[in-house]
Amino acid sequence: MNNISMERFERVLESVKKASTYLGVEKNSVHKDHEKIDASIALAFPDLYEIGMSHLGLKILYNVINGQPDLVAERVFTPGEDFATAIKSENMPFMSLETRRPLKDFDILGFTIPYELSYTNMLWMLDLAGIPLKTLDRDDATTFVIGGGAGVYNVEPVAEFFDCFVLGDGEETVLTVMRLIASQKGKPRNETLEKLSHVPGVYVPSLFDVSYDTEGKIEKVSPKLAEYKKATRVFLPTLSESPFPYEIVIPFGKPVQDRLNVEIDRGCTQGCRFCQAGTTYRPVRERTPAEIMAIIEKALGLTGYDSVTVTSLSAGDYSKIEPLLSTLMNRYEGEKVGVSLPSLRSDTVTSNIIREVGRVKKTGFTITSEAGTQRLRDVLNKNVTDEAIIRVATNLLESGWRSLKLYFMIGLPTETDEDVEAIFKLSDKLAQLTVNKKRFQTITVSVSNFVPKPHTAFQWVGQDSIESLIRKKERLFDLIRRNKRLRLKWNNAKMSFLEAVFSRGDRKLSRVVERAYRTGCKMDAWTEFFSYDGWMAAFKEEGIEPEFYANRDFDLDETLPWDHIDTGLTKKFFLREWKHAQKAEMTGDCKTANCEGCGLDPNTCFKPYDWPEVEKPEADQSTQKNRFKYRLTYTKTGLVKFLAHLETVSVLTRAIRIAKLPVMYSEGYSPHPRISFGPALPVGVESYAEAMDIEFSSKFAAEPLLQILNSVTPRGFNFTDCEEISIGTKSISSLIKGAEYKIAFRNAMPEEQINTAIKSFMESESRIIVREGPSGKSIDTRPMIKEITTISNLAGIRFKTVNSPTGSVRPNEVVKALFADNTPEIASITKLANILNMQDKIAI
Ligand code: SF4
Structure with missing residues (x-):
C-alpha cells in the first residue's frame, strides 16, 4: 500500500487536538527511502508520544538501526482517540510518523514494553494497523511482531500476541533479528521463528507448550525444540558497545523528560529485594568519566537541551560521581545547563553532591527510603538509615532547597501498621527540621503500592489486598494531614492490583487481555481511562480469578510462569535472599563486598573502577555585561x-x-x-x-x-x-496591534457571492458570532475586521484584523462572521503580515 498522501493526512491533523505529535518532521528524525533498504521496523511505544519520546531505550534503538545503511527504523506511538477516529473515518490504516507508511507494510513492528498496564494499547495498535492480534492467525507475509524493553521478563500474559521477544540489551540483537527476517522473506513463518530461536537473547513463546494442573498452577512448560529449553538474556560486556544516540529526535511539545538523558552506568548490585531492574540489568557496567563528558558535550551541541540527567539505577554508586559532577558543573554553569540525578540513595548523597547539583538550577530532589522503619528496610535490603536521610535533608536546607520529595512503598512483605505509621513519623521529623531558621515549605510524601515482581526475592509473595492497601493509605492520610507542609501522593490500589496480576501471570491471561481490549479497556496506565470494572468483567467472562495471580503466595517449589526465562540469576539465589528477608538479614553490595553467588559469572562482573579523572575546566567566572x-x-x-x-x-x-x-x-x-x-x-x-x-x-x-x-x-x-x-x-x-491574513476556500465560490457577503458585513455596525470551545462567548467581530477583499483566482478572501480591548478575532471566525450559515469549508489560512498600527506593517 502507498504511503498516505499529505493532503489526506492534513485533513486528519485538522481534526485532532495534539497534531504536533503525529508530524514526524522533528529535528533529527530519519526519513529513508524504503526501496533502498533490506529490512524495516516500526518502533512502537504503547503509550502517548509525550511518554514514549522520553524513553532512552527507544532513542538508542532508533539511532543504532538507522545508523545501518541496509535497515530503517521509524516511530509510532499510541494515538489519541481523536486521531484513531479520524483515520478510521478517512479509511486510513495506522501509519508510522516519518514516512506515513502503513504499519502492516513494515517487516517488523517492534514494541517497547515498558509496563504491564500497556498491554491493551498494544492490541489496539495492532488492530488499527490491520495486523492479526495472535501470532497463530498471521500468515507468512504478515509483519513480525516483536517485543523488548524492561517489561519482557514475564511476558506470558501477552505471549500469544508476539512472534518473539528480545531479552536484555537489545542494541545488537535487534540488528541480527532484522537481518534474519530480511533474509527469510517469502519463506514459511514457522521456519523463520525457529531460526530466530537460535539468536542469543531471543524468546519465541510459540516454541514452548504450557500445561496446567487441576488447581490452575503450571504443571509443565514443554519446549518444542530439544535444543531450545530456555530463553536466555544477553548483555553487553561494557557500555562502549552501546553507542550513545547523539542525533536524538528532538520532540515537539513537552515530553515528560524534556532533557538530555545520559546513562552513566547500567546495572546495580545493591540487592534491594523488591527491585527487578536490580537483577535484570546486572552486572554493573560503568562508562568512564571522560566518555561521559565527551557524550554530553557532543549531545548538548546537537540537541540544544538546557539540562542533563545522568541516568543510573543508583547514580550515587557511580565510582567517580563527585569529581564527575564538579567537572560537569564547571563546564556548563556558564551556559546555564542544569544537571540532575534522578536516583540517589541517601547513604550515597554527600554535601558535595548536593552543592554541585544546585549550582545552576535547584530541581526537585527525591530521597528514596522505601520503608519507614529500619526493620523493614533491612527486610528489603535497603541500605539506608534515618540518620542518613536527616543528614541529606539538612544539607539540602543548607544549600537552599525548600521542597523535597520522599519515596516510600506500602504493602511490603512482613509490613505492620507500625511500619506504615513510621512513614509519617519520619516525614514529620523532616518537616520540623530547621537549619539557619529555614524549613522545607513542602514535602511530598510519595507512596507506591508494592507489586511483587518476577526474578526478585519477593517473586513468591502475594500482594497485599486492595482493601488493606486502601486502609493503610487512609491511615497515612489521616496522619499526614496533621502537618500542613506534608502532601501525600499515592498510586491507585486497583491499578497496582492489575499490575501484580500481569506481573505474576501466565498464558491463560491472554484471553482476559484480549477480552478486556475488545470490550473497551485501553490506556490503562492513565487513571482517567482505567476501568477496573471493565477488567473485572473480562476476568469473570473468562472464568479466571485475578487474585489467584496477585494475592496468592506461590509455593516455593511451584513452576513459575517465567521459569524458562533465564536472566542469568538463579532461583536458588532468590530463595536464599527470601529467607534472609524473613529474618531481616542484610546482604552486602557485591561491588564492594564479597560475591553473593547470584548466578552470573563473577568474572564478567564489576571490578572496582579507578577511572582517571578528566581535566577539570575552571568554573566560569564571567558575568553577563554587554546586552x-x-x-x-x-x-x-x-x-x-x-x-x-x-x-x-x-x-x-x-x-x-x-x-x-x-x-x-x-x-x-x-x-x-x-x-x-x-x-x-x-x-x-x-x-x-x-x-x-x-x-x-x-x-x-x-x-x-x-x-x-x-x-x-x-x-x-x-x-x-x-x-x-x-x-x-x-x-x-x-507592539503588534493586528494582522493581515488570506484564506482560501476548499471549493469554488462565485466571486459575486463573496463580494455580497463582504459588502453586507462592512455596511453593518455589528456582527456577533459565538466562539467555538468551552467559553462559548459571544463576540462582536465587526470592529475587529478591516479592509476585506476577494482573491478571485483562489476563491478566498484577504483581510486585516485589529485587536480590541476585549480581545482579537481568530481568522476562521472572520469567515463565520461573513457567511453565517453558508460558511465555506476552509482549505488554508495564511498570515501575511503583522500590523503595528493601521498604516504600518512588518514582514509581508
Ligand atoms: S556474580 Fe557475584 S559479583 Fe557478580 S553480580 Fe552476582 S553476586 Fe555480584
Missing part, C-alpha cells in the same frame, strides 16, 4: 503549522541553543533565556510574519545571524529579517 537586542522575523509553513505556540517557542529556543548563540539569561534560581515571542498563531495557520525579540551578549550582523539560525531550525521555519533594537524597546507582543 544586544535583536528583533527577528520568521516564517512558519508546511507541517510545522500544526505546532501550538508553546511548542514553537520550545523548538526555536532549542534551535538557538544548538547554534551556540550567546543568549542572555535572567537572574535567580531558575534562569531563563531572554527571548520573547510575538502573539500566538492559531494551530493550522501558516505564517510569513512571525516575530521574536532576543538578547545576546555579543553583537551580530544581520546576514550571518540569519544564516546561523536557518541552519538549525526544523523544516518549515525560515528566519527572514533581523534588526538590532535598543534594550529598552517595548516587547514585540505589546
Whole structure:
C-alpha cells in the first residue's frame, strides 16, 4: 500500500487536538527511502508520544538501526482517540510518523514494553494497523511482531500476541533479528521463528507448550525444540558497545523528560529485594568519566537541551560521581545547563553532591527510603538509615532547597501498621527540621503500592489486598494531614492490583487481555481511562480469578510462569535472599563486598573502577555585561503549522541553543533565556510574519545571524529579517496591534457571492458570532475586521484584523462572521503580515 498522501493526512491533523505529535518532521528524525533498504521496523511505544519520546531505550534503538545503511527504523506511538477516529473515518490504516507508511507494510513492528498496564494499547495498535492480534492467525507475509524493553521478563500474559521477544540489551540483537527476517522473506513463518530461536537473547513463546494442573498452577512448560529449553538474556560486556544516540529526535511539545538523558552506568548490585531492574540489568557496567563528558558535550551541541540527567539505577554508586559532577558543573554553569540525578540513595548523597547539583538550577530532589522503619528496610535490603536521610535533608536546607520529595512503598512483605505509621513519623521529623531558621515549605510524601515482581526475592509473595492497601493509605492520610507542609501522593490500589496480576501471570491471561481490549479497556496506565470494572468483567467472562495471580503466595517449589526465562540469576539465589528477608538479614553490595553467588559469572562482573579523572575546566567566572537586542522575523509553513505556540517557542529556543548563540539569561534560581515571542498563531495557520525579540551578549550582523539560525531550525521555519533594537524597546507582543491574513476556500465560490457577503458585513455596525470551545462567548467581530477583499483566482478572501480591548478575532471566525450559515469549508489560512498600527506593517 502507498504511503498516505499529505493532503489526506492534513485533513486528519485538522481534526485532532495534539497534531504536533503525529508530524514526524522533528529535528533529527530519519526519513529513508524504503526501496533502498533490506529490512524495516516500526518502533512502537504503547503509550502517548509525550511518554514514549522520553524513553532512552527507544532513542538508542532508533539511532543504532538507522545508523545501518541496509535497515530503517521509524516511530509510532499510541494515538489519541481523536486521531484513531479520524483515520478510521478517512479509511486510513495506522501509519508510522516519518514516512506515513502503513504499519502492516513494515517487516517488523517492534514494541517497547515498558509496563504491564500497556498491554491493551498494544492490541489496539495492532488492530488499527490491520495486523492479526495472535501470532497463530498471521500468515507468512504478515509483519513480525516483536517485543523488548524492561517489561519482557514475564511476558506470558501477552505471549500469544508476539512472534518473539528480545531479552536484555537489545542494541545488537535487534540488528541480527532484522537481518534474519530480511533474509527469510517469502519463506514459511514457522521456519523463520525457529531460526530466530537460535539468536542469543531471543524468546519465541510459540516454541514452548504450557500445561496446567487441576488447581490452575503450571504443571509443565514443554519446549518444542530439544535444543531450545530456555530463553536466555544477553548483555553487553561494557557500555562502549552501546553507542550513545547523539542525533536524538528532538520532540515537539513537552515530553515528560524534556532533557538530555545520559546513562552513566547500567546495572546495580545493591540487592534491594523488591527491585527487578536490580537483577535484570546486572552486572554493573560503568562508562568512564571522560566518555561521559565527551557524550554530553557532543549531545548538548546537537540537541540544544538546557539540562542533563545522568541516568543510573543508583547514580550515587557511580565510582567517580563527585569529581564527575564538579567537572560537569564547571563546564556548563556558564551556559546555564542544569544537571540532575534522578536516583540517589541517601547513604550515597554527600554535601558535595548536593552543592554541585544546585549550582545552576535547584530541581526537585527525591530521597528514596522505601520503608519507614529500619526493620523493614533491612527486610528489603535497603541500605539506608534515618540518620542518613536527616543528614541529606539538612544539607539540602543548607544549600537552599525548600521542597523535597520522599519515596516510600506500602504493602511490603512482613509490613505492620507500625511500619506504615513510621512513614509519617519520619516525614514529620523532616518537616520540623530547621537549619539557619529555614524549613522545607513542602514535602511530598510519595507512596507506591508494592507489586511483587518476577526474578526478585519477593517473586513468591502475594500482594497485599486492595482493601488493606486502601486502609493503610487512609491511615497515612489521616496522619499526614496533621502537618500542613506534608502532601501525600499515592498510586491507585486497583491499578497496582492489575499490575501484580500481569506481573505474576501466565498464558491463560491472554484471553482476559484480549477480552478486556475488545470490550473497551485501553490506556490503562492513565487513571482517567482505567476501568477496573471493565477488567473485572473480562476476568469473570473468562472464568479466571485475578487474585489467584496477585494475592496468592506461590509455593516455593511451584513452576513459575517465567521459569524458562533465564536472566542469568538463579532461583536458588532468590530463595536464599527470601529467607534472609524473613529474618531481616542484610546482604552486602557485591561491588564492594564479597560475591553473593547470584548466578552470573563473577568474572564478567564489576571490578572496582579507578577511572582517571578528566581535566577539570575552571568554573566560569564571567558575568553577563554587554546586552544586544535583536528583533527577528520568521516564517512558519508546511507541517510545522500544526505546532501550538508553546511548542514553537520550545523548538526555536532549542534551535538557538544548538547554534551556540550567546543568549542572555535572567537572574535567580531558575534562569531563563531572554527571548520573547510575538502573539500566538492559531494551530493550522501558516505564517510569513512571525516575530521574536532576543538578547545576546555579543553583537551580530544581520546576514550571518540569519544564516546561523536557518541552519538549525526544523523544516518549515525560515528566519527572514533581523534588526538590532535598543534594550529598552517595548516587547514585540505589546507592539503588534493586528494582522493581515488570506484564506482560501476548499471549493469554488462565485466571486459575486463573496463580494455580497463582504459588502453586507462592512455596511453593518455589528456582527456577533459565538466562539467555538468551552467559553462559548459571544463576540462582536465587526470592529475587529478591516479592509476585506476577494482573491478571485483562489476563491478566498484577504483581510486585516485589529485587536480590541476585549480581545482579537481568530481568522476562521472572520469567515463565520461573513457567511453565517453558508460558511465555506476552509482549505488554508495564511498570515501575511503583522500590523503595528493601521498604516504600518512588518514582514509581508
Ligand atoms: S556474580 Fe557475584 S559479583 Fe557478580 S553480580 Fe552476582 S553476586 Fe555480584
